[in-house]
Amino acid sequence: MHKLKPELLEGAPDAELVTRAIARDEAAVRALIQRYNRRLYRVARSVVSDDGEAEDVLQEAYLKAFAALGSFRAESSLATWLTRIVLNEAFQRLRRRIDVPFSEVDRDGGQTLMADVIPFPASSRTAIDPERAMAQSEICRLVEKAIDALPCEFRAVLVARVVEGMSVEETAAAFDLLPETVKTRLHRARKMLKDALAEHLGPHFSDAFPFDGKRCERITDAVASRLGF
Template identity: 45%
Template sequence: MPHIASTPDAAPATEGASDRELAARSAQGDAQAFAAIMRRHNQLLFRTARSVLKSDSETEDAVQEAYLRAWRAIGTFRDDAQLSTWLVRIVINEALGRLRRRGAQVIPLDGANVDHVAPDPDPASAVADDPDLQPERLAMREEIRLLMERRIDRLPDAYRTVFMLRAVEEMSVAQTSIALSLPEATVRTRFFRARSLLREGLSRDMDVALGDAFSFDGARCDRIVAGVLSSLVDARESPRS
């Protein structure tokens, strides 16, 4: 575990430094360099852990603990590897460990029986950068984002993490393979299956939403009925010409 070095008056800049340079400096106790690593990879690690834990608050705790583990082990990082995949492995182990500690069923990411999953049988259970930034557009995008997040959360565990790294973080097949210790063929298969399940789920959500579109019950119905009745009363009470 590196000891935190005192910051010199002219500490080397972290902006523009490569991951390997930052890792080497962190191994010497440079907390500023490690902070740069965290800021650079926070989103990747959060999304990765979130794909396992499906809880924002627990994911934040897991990411923090993963970084502490990374800090203690940074001296073992090999500069011929990618720091991002090294960090992903650490945060996945931390997230899976949390699942085990709370007694949840943990399906290994390299499990052999996860590639035959039936579509979601309950389509109604999950409900639903614009240039002009109009409030209506922003609200619509927020609803779509929430719908997507709910559907991603419902993907099978092994598929969800592959999808998060490939589609959301845009990691390559090779990078995802290394990060998850999976054969590249398995990464491709699970990513394809995840996209298929996601499309099926979103399509069903759209069908449910279309059934509710332009709903005519509730206040709108009451308002029209009241308006017509009021007009009838007015017409009846008005003297005939």
């Protein structure tokens, strides 16, 4: 298969990139990683609540995804398929951290044991990462702090729906929830945030947890290297 430069594949359909990636086209692999890096990073971070650990989750999830890419049958979108792999990796790490399976979160949006025991550590990288410091305003830092303080099941749905802009149906498929449960959890998450944030901060949600520039390139290079390119 003729290999193209990564920039020439930027607008290529997922199906074409998948076919090329299965054939070990490095440009296609990099294009797929860069296309979904921000969404998958935000989803991972919504579970593990730590910048560095979210990047680790992302790398491991990408390796598993590319190893299984030949089994992708497009029964769901590639974005949903990748999101589920990232969530599985993130929840595995969370279970190892707190020894409480995610399945114990009830499906009606109620509070559970998980919400009480999840630690919410401040990332040690936040204060020393100059790129992040330059990218984030004080408002976005307040938004991130407020989101981090939410119980996991509400935080994850909020990030998927509000921060990343996933639809109710896509979020439900990714988290294996009923659409009604997604709506309930989002409603409760927003209500919790009202105590910490004024309503006029809403438009700034889309800028929370940036993942581009050097950070995006670092993950892309690391995964490509581990895949043997």
